[in-house]
Amino acid sequence: MFIISLFCPIDNFFNIYKKYKASQQLPTDRPFETRGRPRTLHPSEVMTILILFHQSDYRTLYAT
Numbered sequence: 115m116f117i118i119s120l121f122c123p124i125d126n127f128f129n130i131y132k133k134y135k136a137s138q139q140l141p142t143d144r145p146f147e148t149r150g151r152p153r154t155l156h157p158s159e160v161m162t163i164l165i166l167f168h169q170s171d172y173r174t175l176y177a178t
Contacts, residue, residue, distance in 0.1 A: 120165060125158040 167175065 121162045124161050128158040
């Protein structure tokens with residue numbers, strides 16, 4: 115339950131930020147090209163993982 119209560123405000127922030135960023139930037143003529151494998155995680159998911167990692171007692175993300 116803690117992850118969901120952390121993820122929801124982060125996701126709401128990224129949705130608001132995406133709208134703000136789109137209103138402040140110049141329009142693009144062509145779509146963004148991705149090289150290699152496409153991304154699979156949304157930035158709010160990555161931010162949730164990073165916040166949970168920094169709140170934990172682990173020093174690295176590697177499993178030993």
